[in-house]
Amino acid sequence: MRRKEGNKEEDILKAATEVFAREGFHLAKISQIAEKAGLSVGTVYLYFENKDHLLQRIFETLWEGLLDHSQKLIETPNLNALEKIDGIVDVVFDTFAENPSLGAVFQKEMHHVSNLKHTPFRTYFEQFISIGEKILAEGREQSLFHPETNLHVAVSFIFGGLRFSVHQWTLHPDAESLVIFRTGIKKIIRNGLSV
């Protein structure tokens, strides 16, 4: 019998990420993805049930990576809440630094994915938010943070800011601007704008 050559599933996901990043999910054509992956339209359907599932798998991998690293981070001893927040910023930027297209897809298509039926994506997002809230609550207990800050508001603001900044960074994803974004964002989260 014939055997599979290379790793087509991976090739397809990589191609899909790039096409979704450039075109957006709805304008992306399966034919474009197939071409970029170097195979035919029909083959895409041997590996993925449909277009939605492609996006779903991309987000699944992404979220699992983010949550896994974040979970390890908050369990690290000898880190205070401020250091953990810096760690979260690093987790996010490290994730997207190795794959800038993923940052664009994350910014553009998260809402589409969370609307899909039969997906655990609202749960993933909620877990991430809940990790954020844990860190902030911890910081408050350690008297590092303003006690009156509303957790939900703070986490929403930081999540949105981080996500959009990553997206902006992906427009010119070089190493130098990566450092500027990372450090700039950490500084704002800690100290805000004012002196």
Place this chain on the structure above:
Amino acid sequence: MRRKEGNKEEDILKAATEVFAREGFHLAKISQIAEKAGLSVGTVYLYFENKDHLLQRIFETLWEGLLDHSQKLIETPNLNALEKIDGIVDVVFDTFAENPSLGAVFQKEMHHVSNLKHTPFRTYFEQFISIGEKILAEGREQSLFHPETNLHVAVSFIFGGLRFSVHQWTLHPDAESLVIFRTGIKKIIRNGLSV
């Protein structure tokens, strides 16, 4: 001859905003919009060239309002940079407080609109960003802000945070949480999380 009853154009835009907010642009059906506006599918096309133009008009009105108010704000004498930033937060929340669905559409569909050909939307966004950068530069000159903060990073982060927070607020758009979001966000932008 027959004359137009009421303001159908307005009815359609209002209905479209609600349907786009709930379903997202691509899943929204013209038939749903027509039904919610209390008229037929064909009538929608008497008032708008196509589905894209509906979204386009919604964003046009939205951006013009935001830019107009922001422009007036930065020209107001006797406001320092910190007060101007508070003003921007207020402009944004005032805009969406009177129409929470607009906040959801703004968060979900901005990327679709900026991909449309023949639209000035990248320009609108750039103008808004440029207003933000002006305020930050001013604050730096007034020695109110950390001199080393990167303007582009700070503005991206704040824009993203503000946009996503508004979207989160629209999920439970009551007056009490509005105040909590407004004040919480202003505080974080000024002072960050740490004491």
Place this chain on the structure above:
DNA sequence: CCTTTAAATGAATTTGAATTCATTTATAAT
């Protein structure tokens, strides 16, 4: 070097909603 069968192909089919347009309705002018 056949034979078997999994893998791959891409043209043909299906689908589903955007858009159109022939027909109907309602108002204003005469």
Place this chain on the structure above:
DNA sequence: ATTATAAATGAATTCAAATTCATTTAAAGG
């Protein structure tokens, strides 16, 4: 009242792209 015509309707058409599947290709086992 009648007529002219703008406004409105919604069933029929169009269209583009997702999905399918009959056919072809190529590796592995005998």
